[in-house]
Amino acid sequence: MDIEQxxxxxxxxxxxARSxxxxxxxxxxxxxxxEINGLIKQANDxxxxxxxxxxxxLQKEAEGEALKVSxxxxxxxxxxxxxxxxxxxxTEMIEMTKDINALSNK
Incomplete structure (x- = not known):
């Protein structure tokens, strides 16, 4: 596979991951x-x-292989x-959303 690919x-x-x-x-x-945990797992993957x-x-460069930086x-x-x-x-926003919803349901 070439470097561009x-x-x-x-x-x-x-x-x-962002999506x-x-x-x-x-x-x-x-x-x-x-439905959230599965999406976060896919993002992590x-x-x-x-x-x-x-x-x-990074390992190739550390071993002395010159890499084309573009x-x-x-x-x-x-x-x-x-x-x-x-x-x-x-992730923090999701937790905040959960906290807000929990408080509003009390």
Whole structure:
């Protein structure tokens, strides 16, 4: 697989994870909490795949293999970092939504 395809896989997995997390947030807003854990698991799996690719590239570079750093590679790294950050924020928002709904149902 060429470097561009490898980089695109990081972007694709990051985008998939972000979509799963926003879908989970939407389910929380609808009160469909039983559907959230599966979506978060899918997001974690996608992030894991992107992270595995990133780690593999870092290991190759650490072993002395010269890697082509391009704007596309920088974009992929940015997408992964942003997705992880958004996942953490959305997870907290889901918990806040649960807390608010629990308080309003008392």
């Amino acid at each position: 490898i980089i695109m896989n990081i972007i694709i997995y990051s985008g998939d 799963y997390m926003y879908e989970a947030l939407s389910k929380a807003r609808e009160g469909k909490y039983d 996608a992030i894991g795949k992107a992270h595995d690719i990133q780690t593999s590239m 704007i596309l590679f920088v974009h992929a790294q940015d997408q992964l970092m942003t997705t992880i950050s958004e996942k953490n924020l959305i």
